[in-house]
Amino acid sequence: MALINPYLNYNGNAEEAFHFYRSVFGGEFARVMRFKDMAGPEFTVAEKEADKIMHIALPIGPNVLMANDVPESMGRTNENEHRSKISISAASREEADKLFNGLSKGGQIEMPIGDSPWGSYFGMFRDKYGIEWMIDFDPNYKGQI
DSSP: OOOOOOOOOOOOOOHHHHHHHHHHHOOOSEEEEEHHOOOBBBOOOOOGTTEEEEOOOOTTTTTEEEEOOOOGOOOOOOOTOSSSOOOEEEHHHHHHHHHHHHHTTEEEEEEEEOOOOTTEEEEEEOOTTEEEEEEEEEOOOOOOO
């Protein structure tokens, strides 16, 4: 079965965001590459962007959350886009609470975590970096939606 691995774009704070995510999910970064690591005659890097993140990856179970900083030359990324969310299916109510409380710290809660009308334990928010998340625990979930 294929895995889905979200890839996020940041305006220079990818490293800060990923240290925050690692504090909630745990684990270690699988890869951290900076723009200066890619610099060469065919790929010049502005000095002010040399230490920015070219690629960062945090394994979470069998999935990987990845990101980069968008170079200023490419324009700013929309930090409050409203078209997509990262949905996490928790293994228990306790895990759902831990993830919701950890990731939403400093963010904006759209729907507090609690029992939903459709039978799961669910909450939704935008984290302090502008990324939207949905946390769900469904006791009847059997590995397929």
